[in-house]
Amino acid sequence: MAVEVKQLVKRYGKLVALDHFNLSVYKGEILGLLGPNGCGKTTLINSILGLLTYDKGEIDVFGEELKPDTYKIKQRIGVVPQDVALFEELTVFENIDFFCGLYIEDKAERRRLVNEAIKFVELDKYSKFIPKKLSGGLKRRLNIACGIAHQPDLIFMDEPTVAVDAQSRNFILEGIKRLNENGSTIVYTTHYLDEAEQISDRVVIMDSGQNIADGTLEQLQQKVNQGEIINIELFDISPELIEEMRELPNLNTIEKTGKNKWRLVFDEGNNHVVQLVKFIEEHELSYTQLYSQMPDLNSIFLELTGKELRDQ
Numbered sequence: 001m002a003v004e005v006k007q008l009v010k011r012y013g014k015l016v017a018l019d020h021f022n023l024s025v026y027k028g029e030i031l032g033l034l035g036p037n038g039c040g041k042t043t044l045i046n047s048i049l050g051l052l053t054y055d056k057g058e059i060d061v062f063g064e065e066l067k068p069d070t071y072k073i074k075q076r077i078g079v080v081p082q083d084v085a086l087f088e089e090l091t092v093f094e095n096i097d098f099f100c101g102l103y104i105e106d107k108a109e110r111r112r113l114v115n116e117a118i119k120f121v122e123l124d125k126y127s128k129f130i131p132k133k134l135s136g137g138l139k140r141r142l143n144i145a146c147g148i149a150h151q152p153d154l155i156f157m158d159e160p161t162v163a164v165d166a167q168s169r170n171f172i173l174e175g176i177k178r179l180n181e182n183g184s185t186i187v188y189t190t191h192y193l194d195e196a197e198q199i200s201d202r203v204v205i206m207d208s209g210q211n212i213a214d215g216t217l218e219q220l221q222q223k224v225n226q227g228e229i230i231n232i233e234l235f236d237i238s239p240e241l242i243e244e245m246r247e248l249p250n251l252n253t254i255e256k257t258g259k260n261k262w263r264l265v266f267d268e269g270n271n272h273v274v275q276l277v278k279f280i281e282e283h284e285l286s287y288t289q290l291y292s293q294m295p296d297l298n299s300i301f302l303e304l305t306g307k308e309l310r311d312q
C-alpha cells in the first residue's frame, strides 16, 4: 500500500473540510481524485504530505506515519502543486536543480537527474530561459519537472492540466502515463471527468469532505442504479408499439431524442441489445444506428452527488 488514510477529520474553525475521510492508494496505480471546488482535495493532499495538521484520524505513507523529520519517506514523494511555484529569477535548469536539491545532495547525481527531468518534459531548448519567457503550458511542464526530478516513487499532482491548452494537456497526460510506466504511483486531482476516465486505474469521488465512492470505472458503474443506455434510430414505429416496448425487462425510460431517434435507459445489467433487436425483428421494424453505452463518470458523478462536476 502506498498511502492509507483512515477516518481523517480536518476542520478550519467551524468548517469541516475533511469529514472522516478514508482512502487507500495502491502501489503502482494512477488514482484520480475527483470532486467539485472546495470539496477538500487540496486539504487532503496537504494533510497526507504533512504540510497541514489535522484533528483526527490516521495517515500512513509506505506503511509509516509521516512526521516533520521522516526524510526517508519524504524523499520518495514528489509534489506538483496546483499553483505554479517557481523562482522568477532562476533559469529552468536552476529551478529544477533547486527543488531536486531538497532531496539530492550529490551535485553530479543532481545534474544527471535535472537533465533527465528536462528531457522528460521536453524543455531542452529552454533550459537557460527564466520562467517569465515561458508560455503557461511550458511553465506547467517546468512545475512538473521540479516535482519529479528526484524520481519519486509516489507523486501527487494537484490539477496539473488546469488552464493549459489542449496540446499541453495531452502532453501532461502522456507524461503522467509514462511516469507510471516507469514505476511511480500517481495521485492526481482533476475537474475533468474525461481525463480521469482516460488515464486513471481507479477514481475516488469526493464531495463535502467525504469519500462517497471509489473504484474502477466498471465498479462505479455497478454502484449507480443507471444501467445500459441504448440509442437507436427506428423508423415507422407506432405509439402502440412504443408502449409495448416499455415492457422490455429492466427498461426504465424511453426518450425521443430526435426525428426517429430514441434513447432507452435500462435499470441494471447489460446485453439488453439482444432483446431489443429481437423485439424489433418480431415487429418487422427497420432500424439503423443502434449503439449501446454504459454510464460514464459524468453520469455516475451526477447520480452520486446530484451535481454536475463540469458546472462547478
Ligand SMILES: Nc1ncnc2c1ncn2[C@@H]1O[C@H](COP(=O)(O)OP(=O)(O)OP(=O)(O)O)[C@@H](O)[C@H]1O
Pocket (backbone or CB within 6 Å): 012, 015, 017, 035, 036, 037, 038, 039, 040, 041, 042, 043, 044
Ligand atoms: N486555510 C483555510 N482556512 C479556512 N478555510 C479553508 C482553508 N483552506 C481551505 N479552506 C476551505 O476548506 C474547504 C476545502 O478546501 P480545499 O482547498 O481543500 O478544496 P479543493 O477541493 O482542493 O478545492 P479547489 O478545487 O478549489 O482547490 C473549502 O470550503 C475551503 O474554502
